[in-house]
Amino acid sequence: MSAQREMKEKNPWQTPVMIIITVIGVIAIVALVTVAVLQNRPLLQKYKYGIVLDAGSSHTALYIYEWPAEKDNNTGRVEQTHSCKVKGPGISSYASAPLEAGESLRACMQEAEKLVPGKRHHETPLYLGATAGMRLLNIENSSASDKVFQAVGDALQKFPFSYQGARILSGQEEGAFGWVTVNYLDDRLKQGLETTGALDLGGASTQISFVSNNYDGSESPRNSVTFRLYGNDYNLYTHSFLCYGKDQALKMTLAQMAKEGPATVFDPCFHPGYTATKNYSILYDGPCVSDRKPQAALATFTHTGKGNFLQCQEAVKSVFNFTYCKYSRCSFNGVFQPLLQGPFGAFSAYYFVMNFLNLTDTSIPLETVKDSLKRYCATPWNQIMLLHPDVKLKYLAEYCFSGTYILTLLTEGYNFTSKSYSDIKFIKKIKSSDAGWTLGYMLNLTNMIPAENPDSPPLPHVGYVSILSVIAVLLFILFILFILSLRPLWPRCSKQPQIV
Ligand SMILES: Nc1nc2c(ncn2[C@@H]2O[C@H](COP(=O)(O)OP(=O)(O)OP(=O)(O)O)[C@@H](O)[C@H]2O)c(=O)[nH]1
Numbered sequence: 369m370s371a372q373r374e375m376k377e378k379n380p381w382q383t384p385v386m387i388i389i390t391v392i393g394v395i396a397i398v399a400l401v402t403v404a405v406l407q408n409r410p411l412l413q414k415y416k417y418g419i420v421l422d423a424g425s426s427h428t429a430l431y432i433y434e435w436p437a438e439k440d441n442n443t444g445r446v447e448q449t450h451s452c453k454v455k456g457p458g459i460s461s462y463a464s465a466p467l468e469a470g471e472s473l474r475a476c477m478q479e480a481e482k483l484v485p486g487k488r489h490h491e492t493p494l495y496l497g498a499t500a501g502m503r504l505l506n507i508e509n510s511s512a513s514d515k516v517f518q519a520v521g522d523a524l525q526k527f528p529f530s531y532q533g534a535r536i537l538s539g540q541e542e543g544a545f546g547w548v549t550v551n552y553l554d555d556r557l558k559q560g561l562e563t564t565g566a567l568d569l570g571g572a573s574t575q576i577s578f579v580s581n582n583y584d585g586s587e588s589p590r591n592s593v594t595f596r597l598y599g600n601d602y603n604l605y606t607h608s609f610l611c612y613g614k615d616q617a618l619k620m621t622l623a624q625m626a627k628e629g630p631a632t633v634f635d636p637c638f639h640p641g642y643t644a645t646k647n648y649s650i651l652y653d654g655p656c657v658s659d660r661k662p663q664a665a666l667a668t669f670t671h672t673g674k675g676n677f678l679q680c681q682e683a684v685k686s687v688f689n690f691t692y693c694k695y696s697r698c699s700f701n702g703v704f705q706p707l708l709q710g711p712f713g714a715f716s717a718y719y720f721v722m723n724f725l726n727l728t729d730t731s732i733p734l735e736t737v738k739d740s741l742k743r744y745c746a747t748p749w750n751q752i753m754l755l756h757p758d759v760k761l762k763y764l765a766e767y768c769f770s771g772t773y774i775l776t777l778l779t780e781g782y783n784f785t786s787k788s789y790s791d792i793k794f795i796k797k798i799k800s801s802d803a804g805w806t807l808g809y810m811l812n813l814t815n816m817i818p819a820e821n822p823d824s825p826p827l828p829h830v831g832y833v834s835i836l837s838v839i840a841v842l843l844f845i846l847f848i849l850f851i852l853s854l855r856p857l858w859p860r861c862s863k864q865p866q867i868v
């Protein structure tokens with residue numbers, strides 16, 4: 369009996385006081401942590417949405433973006449959740465049947481209607497931006513371009529979103545918003561890191577945009593865009609070359625080869641064995657080529673492949689003008705370009721083409737890349753078709769030209785060297801979003817990138833709760849130790865019975 373009592377006396381945890389203290393302490397810690405977690409928990413994740421239609425020269429694509437409702441101002445939080453490729457050609461191809469341009473967008477719009485939650489429809493902004501195809505149509509026939517916009521606007525307003533209008537982007541906007549997209553998605557803007565240049569190759573125009581430290585914008589103000597984003601100033605160089613997208617460049621190159629109006633055009637940019645009958649009138653339609661039209665041409669010509677990379681490169685070079693430059697340095701066609709400053713992300717057709725050719729790895733020396741393309745171009749057309757039975761014939765026939773055009777544009781046009789070629793990364797997506805101008809355009813129009821860095825709490829939520837919990841446990845242990853240190857002073861509750 370006495371041994372048991374002694375045990376009980378030596379083990380303070382068995383005293384009622386200690387049990388009560390422990391229970392209260394544990395309840396207090398649980399309550400403290402629960403309150404901290406609940407109080408600081410991010411609000412229920414409600415999402416907002418935005419829709420952008422990219423009305424390009426070759427086709428239209430719809431993108432849906434999503435971001436947490438309470439975080440409009442934070443970087444890297446807007447993500448592409450869906451994209452839809454509109455069936456058929458770009459809206460500029462509907463000049464003679466504008467209503468069909470509107471109609472063509474319906475399937476993708478209906479998809480968007482299903483994917484964006486109904487209660488968000490009315491507050492979801494919907495934008496349509498048109499690029500080089502509509503720029504060319506506007507130059508050629510402005511009333512036709514107005515009619516296309518009218519039809520497209522009418523069609524889009526039938527949907528329950530908040531329609532914000534359809535317009536042609538300037539080449540500057542197209543280049544600058546592509547740059548914003550790439551750097552936003554890479555989280556470079558908020559962190560003030562060195563930015564990545566953007567190279568976009570479309571069907572009818574191509575853009576180059578980058579920040580160069582030794583360029584202040586004064587030499588060619590029309591190539592300069594200034595931004596203040598998250599507290600940092602950017603002076604961006606950007607230029608869009610109309611007609612230098614890959615489809616129009618192909619047309620210009622072929623038009624140049626056929627300028628004497630022959631019955632057969634022997635084309636080094638197409639595979640040996642490739643042959644097709646083409647119309648002169650189609651070859652020379654549109655503002656990029658109309659001035660090259662031969663005086664007296666036949667109705668058709670036979671387009672015959674020769675598969676010679678070096679000759680193709682010479683033919684491609686003939687559509688660039690390197691003869692005049694009124695600035696300290698130029699790319700081509702008398703356009704100012706400051707010293708290149710890497711890294712660069714190259715997307716759209718840069719990616720489609722280099723990915724098909726298995727040449728996206730830019731650590732491979734440029735000479736090796738050229739050798740590989742030389743072999744590819746020289747491969748007979750029937751062999752190419754056998755090797756790629758699933759690829760659309762139109763795309764397949766043009767990869768030799770497109771690859772040659774890309775290398776020529778980068779090296780001869782923009783002055784990338786064997787060394788700086790490795791600064792380029794061919795990309796399609798960054799995280800889940802496509803690289804392109806659409807995201808930057810929406811971020812700008814919804815004011816989602818603030819000029820100044822918003823204040824943010826010094827600790828992330830998880831860190832804050834963890835520190836709070838550790839401190840609470842430490843305080844509790846200290847409290848227990850303090851109580852134990854007072855133990856010798858406790859009055860004896862039970863007296864030892866005297867054994868007589
Ligand atoms: N090989 C291949 N080519 C593609 C694909 N998608 C588009 N293209 C072609 O690549 C070129 C550029 O496509 P986009 O970047 O969509 O061009 P776009 O936006 O219509 O044209 P711009 O208005 O000049 O920007 C066009 O010649 C398209 O026909 C693809 O999936 N594979």
Ligand SMILES: [Ca+2]
Binds near residue numbers: 499570716
């Ligand atoms: Ca485009």
